[in-house]
Amino acid sequence: MTPRANAGRPPVLANDVPMSRAQRKAWLEASIEQQRIDILVEASRWREASRPMDDAWRGLMRFKGPLYVIGGLLLLRGSRKPGSLARLTHRVERGVVLFNRARQLLSMLG
DSSP, rough: OOOOTTSSSSSOOOOGGGOEEEEEEEHHHHHHHHHOOOOHHHHHHHHHHHHHHHHHHHHHHHHHHHHHHHHHHHHHHHHHHHHHHHHHHHHHHHHHHHHHHHHHHHHHHH
16 A cells, blocks of 8 residues: 555644544545555556466466376375386476576577
8 A cells, every 4th residue: 555644643624623523534534435445456456466377377277187197196106116206306307497498598599
């Protein structure tokens, strides 16, 4: 939310005269309305900032079933031969690093 100079404190009238009940009520209602507007603006900014992550998550969830099957097979294989699962994990990790480096190199060239 955006900071305001007198946030939370009602304005003082001329000659330090206290505000009437109706004036205070109007001031409080305006303050609440401004807070609601601030919340709506910040919520919109948050949705826009998190949209790429949400889209990626939805894309990943399209493959939820196959990912469960692959994970189950890996766990089954890992429980029978723990060493082979570790080797497979290292190979996949190296492949991902190699892929990322190749992509960076191609973006530098192109």
